[in-house]
Amino acid sequence: IDRAIGEIGPLADLYLLKANLDFRLHRLENADRDVQALARFAGNSQIIALKAGIAFQQAGYEEAKKGYRLAIEKNPTWDNLARLAYWESKFGDIELADKLYGQAENEISAKEMRSYAWVELERGLLEFNRGRYQKAAAHYDQADKAYSGYWLADEHRAELLEAERKFDQAVALYGRVVGRAPQPEFQQALGDLFAFMGKPDQAKP
Structure with a gap:
């Protein structure tokens, strides 16, 4: 991406991708x-949400919340709603978080069912x-x-089975998850x- 920017110039979409x-x-x-390089597009909802995400990762939680809200005002997409829902799940109102996730689901198209599934898993995690x-x-x-067949759904189910002390079922499901997504965690x-x-x-491994 850096090479492309150097060759064809700092196009906004390319900088946003980077x-x-x-x-x-x-x-x-x-x-x-990268975001600073997009300063003249600062009103774009994607850039606002990205700046809020950076603030969140740097422990600027109130700044992040303001950014997520502003991004929703600009463009209430499912992912913007989900970002604010996640914030509420960590620092705010759990019921509001679930409501926001529900609103996010209403914005997801039939072509984005993996995204819908991810939001459902987040709602399930609130209950868990x-x-x-x-x-x-x-x-x-x-x-x-x-x-x-979503492996992340199996991982959440395995965690639930473990909490319910259904250990053999949890082991079988974790084994299936590791076979499909061999991530260290x-x-x-x-x-x-x-x-x-x-x-x-x-x-032992």
Whole structure:
């Protein structure tokens, strides 16, 4: 991307692409510089949301909240609504977070069912964290119906089964998740579960 910018000039879309990539890779200083290069487009909702995301990652939580709200005022897309919902889930009103996630779902098109499933998982996580396991499971089921075979839905289900002390089922599901998405945190979760079950030999990689 840097090479392309050097060759054809700082086109706004290209800088926005670079800013989003830097943000996702947690290169926050680079992302902040990218956003500054887009200063004349500062009223764009995508740039506002990105600046808010950078502020959130840098512990500027109130600044982030203001940015998320402004982005929604400019353009109430599902992802802007979901960002504010996530903020509320961490620092504000859980019921409002769920309401915002519900509004986000209403903005998702039929071509974006993976996004719909992700939002359902977030709503399920709100219930899970409050010990409402049946309601959490209902959201996880809805996510799977929307986007069948979604490995992240299986990971959430495995966590729920573990909380319900259905350890053998949780192990089987974690194993399936690790087979499809061999990320360290999932391998660690499976290993920790084996250790908790008193099966340390199986916890070894």
